[in-house]
Amino acid sequence: MxxxxxxxxxxxxxxxxxxxxxxxxxxxxxxMPRVSTPLIFGYVIYLIINPAVPALEKLGVNRLGSILIVFSSLIFFSTYPFIKIVPTISSEVENIQYYVPKIEGFVTKKYKELKYEVKDKTSYEIDDKYFYEAVDWVKNTSGSVLLNVPNFLASFLEWIFLIPLIVFFLLKDGRSFKRSFLRLIPNSVFERFYHLSYQFNRKLGDYIFAKFVEASIVGLIITSGLLIMEVRFALLFGIIAAVTNIIPYVGPVLGFVPASLFAFAEYGYGTTSGAIITLYLIANAIDMALVFPILVSKIVDLHPLTVVVSVILGSQWLGIVGMIVSIPVAAAFRLILDEVYKEIYQDN
Amino acid sequence: MSYEKEISEKIDKNEPLPEKLEISVLKYFWQSNPIMGKKVDSIPKFLRKIEVLKNFTENELRILAKFLHLRKFNAGERIFNQGELGVGFYFIYSGYTDLVVGEEIKNEATGERKPGHIITLEKYDYFGELALLQQNSTRNATAISRQGCDLLGLFKPDVDQLINIYPLIAAKLLQSVSLIVANRLFSLTREVQELKYKISTMENNASS
CATH class of the missing domain: 1.20.5 (Single alpha-helices involved in coiled-coils or other helix-helix interfaces)
Structure with a gap:
């Protein structure tokens, strides 16, 4: 025919x-990272606050009204923290540079003590090369990260105008964008594609929301705990802990290392250092025992091995960003594999 | 002065009209009206004529229409295949759809292959409703567009969104869908009863 x-x-x-x-x-x-980074950030914020719009619509507020309410409350509640936090972080970052030599001296001293002890007991001399290479690497990377924070904050100022704009239009026109995109999908794959992309988007949204809540809880506990103990750089360490907490398994350790090094160098092996370590342990225990099982694990039911492997692969390709993105990407792969599996085996 | 006014004034004053009314010109100006051109309301109007949606108010139909997807199918194009996973429920907006079941039937005499055709659906009919209710719904039949058709599809994600945003409309929609399913189940049960009766009479005849 x-x-x-x-x-x-x-x-x-x-x-x-x-x-x-x-x-x-x-x-x-x-x-085009300069365009895509704010776009992605905007999309993430959109996914976090989007559930509020239907909730308001259910109360009888019309769509534009509920978008305006959600959007203006977002602006209202984020302005004060931004004005307060951005200068504090900038000054903390500037100040912590002066602490880096102190921490380095402390670590070197400890290393030498360890080296002599090992030599005394086993008569094996550890080669200094590895240690100094490691110290150099840590110094350079942390230095470049810290030096880049002001640059990052500068582009952050650019984003402050761009991201709300993106979020607003995603909220307002998201549905019609989606409809015009759906119109492009060919008939033969339409049902499957629509179903799959919807499921993935929902999972991604839930995951990002859960992670956002988890990171905020951990960050809040650590920042307030450090503030109560009157430790310097409380806000910076809290933010580091919150951001690294997004990475599964490895993250909490990564967030703990800078604070513990700083504590040992600054306060020695005393009560304060012990208190700081206890604080991190408590924050992570709360996270592991309460927040993670309730919020995150139900959304992304990946096997721990899959999680570890995908985090490693992600870190290899894209570094820290890769570690953060790896879990949603792995979840997407799993969704697609499930669908393919059903497609192939359901017929029989 | 507009052509329309000119003519109506001539009619009022009983003046002779031009021999031929410029209907095409009139029609052109009438249709170039910006409100006329858009068929914004046509989908709710179409939905109004569907029997199972009669408990919807006009406004609810207007909202439901926003969640439907208009899909165009060419002649002979498959809408879905039997045994495939399905997530969509379709109303026929225009054209015809053939529902086909099972393997192709081969006509021994002519050698012509013919699929097991069950029914041809037309405008205002609907099909695929089980996909909205079942978890992993596989299609019971193959749907093929005959001579090209326009379908209004409603998919599982749309129903999820409807439940979230307009629970009342979602409840009414699911009520309509269950009405369709209940009607089918009722007629199926009757058919099964009839068949059982026929079998028992046949068994009785064979034994006696």
Whole structure:
């Protein structure tokens, strides 16, 4: 039947065209970080606050009204922390640079003590090369990270105008964007694609929301605990703990290392250092025992091994960002694999 | 002065009209009216004529229409295949859809292959409702567009969103869908009863 052949051919063209658009869009996102970073941040914020809009709509407020309420309360509640936090962090970052030599001296001293002890007991002399290479690496990377914080904050100021704009239009026109995108999907893959992308988006939204809450709880506990103990750089360490907490398993340790080094160098092996370590242990215990099982684990039911492997792979490709992104990406792969599995085996 | 006014004045004054009314010109200006061109309301109007949606108010239909996806299918294009996982429920907006079940039936005499055709659906009909209710719904039949058709699809994600945003409309929709399913179940049960009766009479005839 020629008509059917014609249809099949047109369907193939549509399929190619559709996947080409997807690929080009992804490439553009990867190639233009200056545009894509605020876009991604905007999308993440959109995913976090979006559930509030239907909740308000259910109360009878119309769509634009509920968007305006959600959006203006977001602006209202985030302005004060920004004005307060940004200068504090900038000054803390500037000040902590002066502490780096002190911490380095402390670590070197400890290393030498350990080296002599090992030599005394086993008569094996540890080669200094590895230690100094490691110290150099840590110093350079942490130095570059810390030096980059002001730059990051500067682009942050640019984003302060850009991200709210993106969030607002995603809230307002998100549905019509989605509808016009759905119109492009060829008939033969429409049902599956729509279903899959919806499930993935919901999972991603839930995951990001859960992680956001988890990180805020950990950050809040640590910052307030350190403030009560009157430890310097409380806010900075709290934020480091919150951000690294997003990374599964490795994150809490990464967040703990700078604070513990600082504590030992500054306060020695005394009560204060002990208190700081206890604080981190308590924060992570609360996270592991209460927050994680209730919020996160139900959303992304990946096997711990899968989590570890995907975090390692992510760190290899994209560093810290890769570690953070790895879990949602792994969850997406799993979703697609599940669907393919059903497709292949359900028929029998 | 507009052409329309000119003519109506001539009619009022009983003046002779031009031999041929410029209907095409009139029609053009009438249709170029910006409100006329858009068929914004046509989907709710279409939904109004569907029997199972009669408990919806006009406003609810207007909202429901926003969640439907208009999909165009060419002649002979498959909408879904039997045994495939399905998430969509379709109303026929225009055109015809064939529902086909099972393997192709081969006509021994002519050698012509013919699929096991069950029914041809037309405008205002609907199909695929089980996909909205079942968890991993597999299609019971293959749907093929005949001569091209426009379908209004409602998919599981849309129902989820409806439940979140407009619970009342979602409840009414699910009520309608269960009505469809209940009607089918009722007729199926009757058919099964009839078949059972036929079998028992056949068994009785065979034994006697």
């Amino acid at each position: 020629p008509a059917v052949n014609q249809t099949g051919k047109r369907e193939k063209i549509k399929l190619v065209f559709f996947f080409l658009i997807l690929i080009i869009f992804t490439l553009l996102l990867l190639l």
